[in-house]
Amino acid sequence: MQTGPQISPRMYREFYKPRHKLMWERAKQLAPVKVMLHSCGSLYALLPDLIDAGLDIIQPVQTTTADMGAAKLKREFAKISVCGAAAATRATC
Secondary structure: OOOOOOOOHHHHHHHHHHHHHHHHHHHHHHOOOOOEEEOOOOOHHHHHHHHHHOOOEEEOOEOOOOOOOHHHHHHHOOOOEEOOOOEOOOOOO
16 A cells, blocks of 8 residues: 555554564575565555564565655665665555
């Protein structure tokens, strides 16, 4: 979605984060990998939890959506990398 994620941060923490954390930690134990997530729209509200779960790279960054400006993301989430160019599309995948 353009204004925020399709699920609330509370729902992400309850239903997805524990599973992401287990899966991503296991992948990193087995091989020297980085975890990349493709997601259209604004992930801003979920980024702290995604990073805490082990996310390393987001792809793409849709800069025209809420709170996803490149400067803001770099300032607030310097730990995460961006793969590929920033997407400036108006439609969500």
